Amino acid sequence: MNNKYKLLALDMDGTLLTSEHIISPVTSKWIQKAKDQGIHVCLSTGRSFGSALPYGEELGLTTPMITVNGSEVWRSPHDLYERSLMDPKLIIAMHDLAVEEDCWYWAYSIDRMYNSDEWTDGIMDGEWLKFGFHTEDDDARHRILMKLQDMGGLEITNSSPHNLEVNPQGVNKAAGIQKVCGLLGLEMNEVIAVGDSMNDLAAIQAAGLGVAMGNAQQVVREAADFVTSSNDEDGIAKVIEKFILV
Template sequence: MKKEYKLLALDMDGTLLTSDHIISPVTSTWIQKAKERGVHVCLSTGRSFESALPYGEELGLLTPMITVNGSEVWRAPHDLLERSLMEPKLISDMHAIALKEDCWFWAYSTERVYNKDHWVEALERKEWLKFGFHTEDDEARHRILMQLQNMGGLEITNSSPHNLEVNPQGMNKAAGIRKVCDLLGLDMSEVIAVGDSMNDLAAIQAAGLGVAMGNAQQVVREAADFVTASNDEDGIAKVIEKFICV
């Protein structure tokens, strides 16, 4: 008997989006077919709401959204369900680490994204959601990781092999999807979660069907129930065709 899935939770960069940061016509068509089958299609991304929204609008999604790696869950576009903030002191400490390691860094507040080129000193006046580091120096990235782990109280993942993304502990895409399931009256066993990076790992492990993209990091592919084609080969379309529209 075919398993009936009711929620399709999609990472964006490296998953829904091609390397050119667009949704291919083929993938878009198959997402519409999933919607016609009554499946809820949920963007589950490390991006901010403002960055993710245009893609949701392009697909005509009025369903819940998970943004900033689960630190924000939206009932529907512009309708915030829950938001988890980071202490300004943690942001200050991570900023100091980034400066010491001389790496690229960024931080999401509820109002905008700040980065190495555009920073704000009055940290306590902002509501913070996430901090990120990027360096292609493996030793520097390892040093940063060790310092973050020593700080405690942090959820540490990545969205590429060369970065680290930091949220409040317990805030991840799996937690966000669980909240969406509660909202929709669904069980995690009815979820297909698709992604390519470490910030998708918890969701892939918790979902009824965890899918890794063909371009996913090795640890993500190993944890998945199914590995589809890459983001440049309409991997999501193939998932919908195989597991939803059969």
């Protein structure tokens, strides 16, 4: 058994989950095989803890988790290790920008998600983790990106070609995985990081083995050490078979 890799860090949407937002039986079976060999399996997602947890429970994971693109790192489910908050003034500025560009927007506080349909007047009283923009208007998205870059102090990625996700600068999945390695006594070269979007790019570049899904954005595929099949073709199962259970 090759135990070169000890941690499998998995993005969720577009990676672990199929287009129907489920974990396929084949992928689930191979993840259990990896766990049986002592491999740590870590969810590394842009989702909130509450949204990611049911999938972790379905897989029987008691390992660390990375949520909200690295704004939260959990020692184990429900045991928070570190949380990185965003200045509420930045949330106000991004909300104003989203309204100005007339695009769909959302934001995660530590308690819940707000969006275009249900916003809050109490921004300054909240504890904020992430802000997101969604628009299929490429020009509008480019204008938003330029203005975000001018604000400074932001980590700007995406989880689909049509959105922008914003965390505090320096907060990303790679930094989250580094913290998880610290908790588990591992090195980054013992990590396989798998993902499909720009918010996975830093992790894919930093890991011992960076894997892009077959459905990944082009820039992510180009940065990866290996491109597996798509999220609807059990790409994760193939990674475990090829690189872990060998």
